[in-house]
Amino acid sequence: FKSYTITLLPGDGIGPEVVSIAKNALLRVSSIEGFELKFKEMPMGGAALDLTGVPLPEDTLSAAKDSDAVLLGAIGGYKWDNNEKHLKPETGLLQLREGLKVFANLRPATVLPQLVDASTLKKEVAEGVDLMVVRELTGGIYFGKPRGLSTNEFGEECGFNTEVYAAHEIDRIARVAFETARRRRGKLCSVDKANVLEASMLWRRRVEKLASEYPDVELSHMYVDNAAMQLVRNPKQFDTIVTNNIFGDILSDEASMITGSIGMLPSASLGESGPGLFEPIHGSAPDIAGQDKANPLATVLSAGMLLKYGLGEEKAAQRLDSAVLDTLNRGFRTGDIYSAGLVRYFLISFL
């Protein structure tokens, strides 16, 4: 009889309400599929700041490390926007990623037939989009040193950060990307700015080098500015995209908006070993928190990724994913106006 421990980090804004729905769905699915889930809820982000004074308490990180997988709602809100850097909710999230060593962030952007109208792109451009952004998550300019604010030789204020990648950091994310592409449609596009940045030149060279180990994957390279254009021009040309932390931040958000269904998009962050981190890609939406308006399906689909990538419970993952599709087919077609209560009802009944 299998048993897993899941750390729940509801976080801020709509985080708690969407996590609670996903938790119930996970419970139900585990009892159907015959394994046990134990949940441990811990504070994180603004909620942790208010409670403990830091955005990622030590207890939260160690609970996360000790569990089999971590499900995060969302963090942040106006209240903490002007906090100093080390007291920002976002800093807690970066510490969590670093602490769990989850260097590979998988962000699918899929246009479901039921939701094609939600995209601002023309139907013929949006329909059938099904891509995966593999974003490097624990390196690059997010973590590079030196960084800081200082006074330069002319007595002038300066802000600086370092974009840096070592060969092994590129290799390991590239491997995840090649493997991902292999299990999808076999096409990998590596995005960089190798015509300007040395960090990107190394990136391109290492990715190129690994390609010989994946002869079944068709590799191409694209500059980041062009990728930002191509996602708008013809997103269907992409299968799997691999890129660095900051470009991945930008392009995965752009890709998600192209689907028009940001309330539907999950993400998984994985390391070499140890628990993965699963979270919807949307934010904490403080404006609509507590009003039963937030679309919980991105978090439910994140729980699906948790079952699949985090626990290896593929059947349970499939059950959850199809309950989401059934719920959509029941008529929940807009991403904006929602009755979370109704979604909850149908979701559970379709499991």
Added chain:
Amino acid sequence: FKSYTITLLPGDGIGPEVVSIAKNALLRVSSIEGFELKFKEMPMGGAALDLTGVPLPEDTLSAAKDSDAVLLGAIGGYKWDNNEKHLKPETGLLQLREGLKVFANLRPATVLPQLVDASTLKKEVAEGVDLMVVRELTGGIYFGKPRGLSTNEFGEECGFNTEVYAAHEIDRIARVAFETARRRRGKLCSVDKANVLEASMLWRRRVEKLASEYPDVELSHMYVDNAAMQLVRNPKQFDTIVTNNIFGDILSDEASMITGSIGMLPSASLGESGPGLFEPIHGSAPDIAGQDKANPLATVLSAGMLLKYGLGEEKAAQRLDSAVLDTLNRGFRTGDIYSAGLVRYFLISFL
């Protein structure tokens, strides 16, 4: 009797053919408006590499510096793609920007009523888009030091770049942006990643500080990942956007693709004083070079920006811009299949 010297840098691919059409239009417009233009054509990019071994010969840079304005076609091509960094056409372009000290890059993205169908965005989302990206062009990660490829303490290959901004660099681009917004619809959105990067925190703080000098401009801030989404979701919300070099590279290309008319979009790069640099935002498109297929209107509109921002010849600029509109109204509505010969014919006849 006024006389100006213009340096022409046709460059590579379709560069020469589009520059030649813009040159003729400039000549015609100058004779109508009663000033003289002297042209000096110099090699640049891949063409210069083939001719002289470097992508920006000293003679080219000094001719550019000595002139009243510089009109560039496009640079780059497969042939030079694998060159070492200092022998890339792109490096020549960066050296030109640095040499001319053109720190402010203005990139309009406008959806003309005649061309609204060219956008991949739904008509109601695309129509009426009229925004301007003000991109910092001579600082940030493009030029920051230290940079390079090296071996780290573990004997491993590393690539690194430095994102760095000093207060005065932020202030001067912010001023250009506030002035630009003031002459447009009075809304400025500053884009950064201040929740993660110190360079962005300083950026936000300096822009915020200057805002009090422009009480007539409504300032907002947005994270770059959100901006990449909002451009897809609702581009009409933007009037003027100001951002750093790399974010500006990505967002201005995304914005241009949103218009669907990349063959129609000009740009201006301006410094504190000295000649400005004017160029279409499209690339050198080697595939269609020499076939009379390239849309020359982006370069013609760049010549319009040259007249306006570079020479202060507002009337001539307006004449050129309306000839472009008349040419479009004559029926040239697609950005892809073009008869440059016909465009040339109508353009000149409408001047």
